[in-house]
Amino acid sequence: MAKKGDWVQVHNIVLTPEERSASLPEDTKKHPLEMWVKGWLQEDAELGDEVEIITRTGRHTTGKLVKEAPYFEHNFGVLVPEVLKIGDMVREITFGGNE
């Protein structure tokens, strides 16, 4: 249950597959064009409800409530040992080995 005044994310279908541009590759054309926007929720609602939000620019817009309190989870990834090996290699060639 999200409360009025919570920061949320809403989802919309902008174009259904039938409405999409004719010049798209087949793999893209079979999917709708989807859109996500964040804002302040205007009424209490459950996930999946059609709701109204006010965005950071003050725009009133609507959409299906898909996330409460959305936040960023991107990171620096898992270990890629090759990265360390590149560093060692170029230091060795540049500074090491000879005199």
Add this chain to the structure above:
Amino acid sequence: MMDNSYSAIMARKNEIIRNSVGMDYTKFELPGIGFDYEAMMAATGYTLEELQRVQALFSVGNTPLIELKNLTTLARKCAKPGFGARIFIKDEATNPSGSFKARRSCTSVYQAKKQGYKGVVTATSGNYGAAVACHAAMAGLKCIVVQECYDSRGVGQPEIIEKARKCEALGAEVVQLTVGPELFSTVLRLIEETGYFNASLYTPFGIAGVETLGYEIAQQFRSKIGKDPDVVVCTNAGGGNLTGTARGLRKANCNAKVIGASVNLTGLHMASDEQFNKKSFTTGHTGFGVPFSVNPDRSDVPRSAARPLRYMDRYVTVTQGSVFFITETLASLEGLEKGPAGNTALAAAFRLAQDMPEDQCIVVQETEYTGAGKHINPQLSFARQNGIDIHFGDPKDEIPGKSIILPSHPSLIQVTDVDLDHVRRSNIKAQVGAHKDELTDADIRYLMEETNSSEEFVRGVVASL
């Protein structure tokens, strides 16, 4: 009630753009196929000195020029004796918002403020969004950034998600979409709804803003090194970086060769949902670089101010693995941790330097900020997660979308020349269209300027159409 269907919005395109850029593009159109490019550039009303003053208001520009002495040493170890030009980099990541795009956005935002717009809208998944958000924050304007971010599974490119975070951190509203060029209609609808300025990447304001970068390079070389650079390498995508830099070099009377460099993503379709997350570069690649050279006016304004074919002396590609390799090398040898996409030109310069004598100078004209998602490690990690085969080997065996081959030795980094005459022919073909039999001498002169080629070449191509 306004009809907001895709076709209805696209039908209102010209009117929406005219109202949102504050510029009537029709007045630059010439009889025949051409338009007056220099008149359009002059219509910004800003001289280079005025642009510098505007950028200074936003603390943009005057970025450090750094000589990469250790990278030069490494290049010389890969070159024949007496070869290996001095490599320099312009540290554009030190601009507020972290990239050269700051130069491009602050003139647009300044213009929007001056003309009384309440906010700005921009369509970009790249550093430009952060730049517009940054300057909108400084100018007290509202800002909406529209991104192509997710595939149909809802999986986002980490590099683009980081830029969404940065835009939000700077107070912007970020609208995120799945893959597809219809993003443009969403942008138009938002412009219409809000009445905001269209801070397109391709207006004369944006491109004129990059001229200060080329100009500064010439000035800094003259004062620090005592001569002009021999070669300037620009990462090339939509063409604005190269166009603005080359124009600035010319305004400084600097005759350095201008070389464009793109990451080779041949074989991957830019509008493909399945291939969207198989790319490890979301910009600086051939998927933008080649089509925008062939037809600059495919952008979101009637006539793009980014026209790279006019200025490019040579155009080369490098592999994804080579750019990742050089990005790590820049950190390991020079202590400069930067984002990979901006290092596309650096990978090219590392190889190009090896064909130049030791007393010559080659300069890479940008770096970009780095952070979570937008860094060699998360980008390689994400690629591996998406089934891309990553291993050491010879980068010439790399297949975009299938493998990323990290050079097993720096001497394996190569550049591949794009056949510029082929690009010029395609450009002429696209511009002439169905008007072959109506071309005037003025049209031929226009095509010569557009493709930086001779009358004989243009007439030969036209005759073959």
